[in-house]
Amino acid sequence: MKRILLFLSLLLPMAACVGTPKSEVNQALSKAFSEFRQYKGAKVMELGNAANLIKGFASLAGEQIDDDTKKAMDALKDVDELSVVTFEGCSDEDKKAITDKLDIIFEKAEVLMEANDDGEAVRIFGTSKEGTNLVNDVIVYIPTSCTVVCLFGSISLEDLTQMINV
Numbered sequence: 307m308k309r310i311l312l313f314l315s316l317l318l319p320m321a322a323c324v325g326t327p328k329s330e331v332n333q334a335l336s337k338a339f340s341e342f343r344q345y346k347g348a349k350v351m352e353l354g355n356a357a358n359l360i361k362g363f364a365s366l367a368g369e370q371i372d373d374d375t376k377k378a379m380d381a382l383k384d385v386d387e388l389s390v391v392t393f394e395g396c397s398d399e400d401k402k403a404i405t406d407k408l409d410i411i412f413e414k415a416e417v418l419m420e421a422n423d424d425g426e427a428v429r430i431f432g433t434s435k436e437g438t439n440l441v442n443d444v445i446v447y448i449p450t451s452c453t454v455v456c457l458f459g460s461i462s463l464e465d466l467t468q469m470i471n472v
Contacts, residue, residue, distance in 0.1 A: 329433060332443050332458055334411045339391055342404055347395030353388045385459035394452040401452060408447065408454065415445065418466075426450045432466075439463045 342348045393404050415431035418441065422428070428448050432441040444457040444466060 329443055331411060331415045331431070331433075331445070332456075334414070335389075335445070335454075335456060338407050338411060339389060341407070342391055342393065345393065345396050345400045345404065347397070347400065348391065348393040348404065349395070351390045353390075382457070382461065382465075385457045385461060387456070387458040389454075389456040389458065391454040392452060396452070404452075405449065412445075412447065418444075434463075435460070441466055 339350045339352065343350050393401055396404065412429070412431060416433055417429065418432045418434075419430045420427070421430075426448060427450060428446065431443075431445040431447070433443055434441050439462050440460045441463060442460050444461055446455040447453075
């Protein structure tokens with residue numbers, strides 16, 4: 307019995323450390339976002355579950371949750387974290403440093419789509435799960451607006467396409 311208790315006492319702390327492994331890009335972005343906070347003019351917002359945020363904002367505004375909001379909440383239910391970084395207010399030197407760092411990180415990311423919206427380049431990255439219609443860790447990067455939006459978690463391709471086309 308003592309052996310079992312000893313084994314469990316050693317196993318439980320290790321089990322607490324086990325979670326969903328973060329992708330290499332997710333880890334690199336999280337580290338970079340912490341570094342970006344040091345730049346004057348950079349804003350880094352790391353928020354929790356996206357569906358809960360939408361629900362919270364709707365209730366704060368005193369709004370009823372309509373069908374479109376319910377669809378958005380359902381689409382984002384498996385998005386664990388929403389992060390937004392803007393660095394438009396940084397000096398040109400700092401913008402270049404941040405952009406260079408992001409470019410290095412995005413070399414390791416899978417490009418889902420590149421588009422041009424009214425002269426503004428938009429790059430969307432993510433990791434598709436083979437054999438499913440899910441995409442993990444969607445990243446929207448708009449270099450000319452100095453903006454990065456990350457949806458860390460899973461989202462279906464249909465829901466992602468629907469959000470992009472809105």
